[in-house]
Amino acid sequence: MKNNSLEEWLNYIERLHPKEIELGLERIEPLYHRIIKEPLADKIIVVGGTNGKGTTVEYLSKLIRSDNKTVGTYTSPHLFDFNERIRINGEKASNKEIVRSFREIDKVRGSTQLTYFEFTTLVAFELLYRKRLDVVVLEIGLGGRLDAVNVVNSDISILTNVELDHQDWLGNDKEAIGLEKAAIFRNKKPAILAHENFPNSVLDQANKIGAEIFRLGREFRFEVSKDKSEWDYFFNAEKHIESSIQNIEKSNLSIESASAALTAYALLGGEITKEKKEVIQETFLTCRCELINKRFLVDVSHNPASIRYLVDFIKEKFKTKKFITAVFGVMSDKDVRGMIQSLLPLVDYWYATSPNIDRAMNPKEIISILQEEGISEAEEVKKVSEAVSKADKHSPEEGLVLIFGSFYTLSEAVPLLNSFGP
DSSP, X not given: OOOOSHHHHHHHHHTTSSOSOOOOSTTHHHHHHHHOOSOSEEEEEEEESSSSHHHHHHHHHHHHHTTTOOEEEEOSSOSSOGGXXXXXXXXXXXXXXXXXXXXXXXXXXXXXXXXXXXXXXXXXXXXXXXXXXXXEEEEOSSSSTTSGGGGSOOSEEEEOOOOSOOHXXXXXXHHHHHHHHGXXXXXXXXXXXXXXXXXXXXXXXXXXXXXXXXXXXXXXXXXXXXXXXXXXXXXXXXXXXXXXXXXXXXXXXXXXXXXXXXXXXXXXXXXXXXHHHHHHHHOOOTTSSEEETTTEEEEOOOSHHHHHHHHHHHHHHOTTOOOEEEEEOOXXXXXXXXXXXXXXXXXXXXXXXXXXXXXXXOHHHHHHHHHHTTOOSEEEOSSHHHHHHHHHHHSOTXXXXXXXXXXXXXXXXXXXXXXXXX
């Protein structure tokens, strides 16, 4: 492989394996141990779950960096460019660094046919390993037990939640999915459960593996003020110093994710001081209930559970909006009906569209589902950019345009919104 550009490498690895997704550790594990001779960093945190993983990673990275420690993160998918997946102290890895790691992995893999995700995960590991960082925080891509990231022996595992998603690979109910996701836990290592209601399989696995469990509502908790403008965090686990932060301003990001990050930070030895309140309040992540140009609400929600969070956010923040227009593009393997149903009482007009990726659902199918749900105020638009432009013109000035359904949809929509100007 002689190519030098990152784009050429990404095109190359897309063709290496006949399947986009093929779960299993049998291909990546031997290569990982051949490349990585010592722990990736002094401390390794793995974040799994259905929703809120990227948000948790961002919060935790910011908290660690506030102590002048070095931290690397690996997340997926990306929104606008591949480099977003690998960050060192918050900054995207350079093309040059990533290409160097691509060359190394390609040399080591021999004839092993890696999937796109396996190859890029090894690239991230090799790059982070070379940096000799204090902490690395890694996001599980899909599931847990057979996800490429799970080859790492982590010091702390975080499970954000377990909801129905990716049933074709993980199982048809929450118990089966929970068992897959709980496989990231490690013996005698902290397992942070960032939701109050997990399927029994998660707790059973945590106990079976001998993990040290830190559960939301028990070892740590939060309380939201009556007016929902602020929240308090409390950490009171046995054998650990009790601590708390009061009056944290409520943002568009998940409080559960922030609480999980604070708990992991405390378990790493960090002090929960009032200065950390500012870190939490200043944390931002693009396309998570983000308002652009005062009238475009963009969100990467792509399953019913994340849509419910989005609905609550709209009800809380946009009570006075009398007309909501939706631009909706989604992958064909998603529970589209379940996603739509929560939004039916709020959305006045729908634009069904499709991002430029083979796995995207045809807009005609979205329209058909909307019609079955009794919605006639809907229009099929082939391209995301065209749907955004139509929604902009159709929506009244005082209205809200909601754009959601997939990372891929937002990656095409947001650059256009930014071109509109303030």
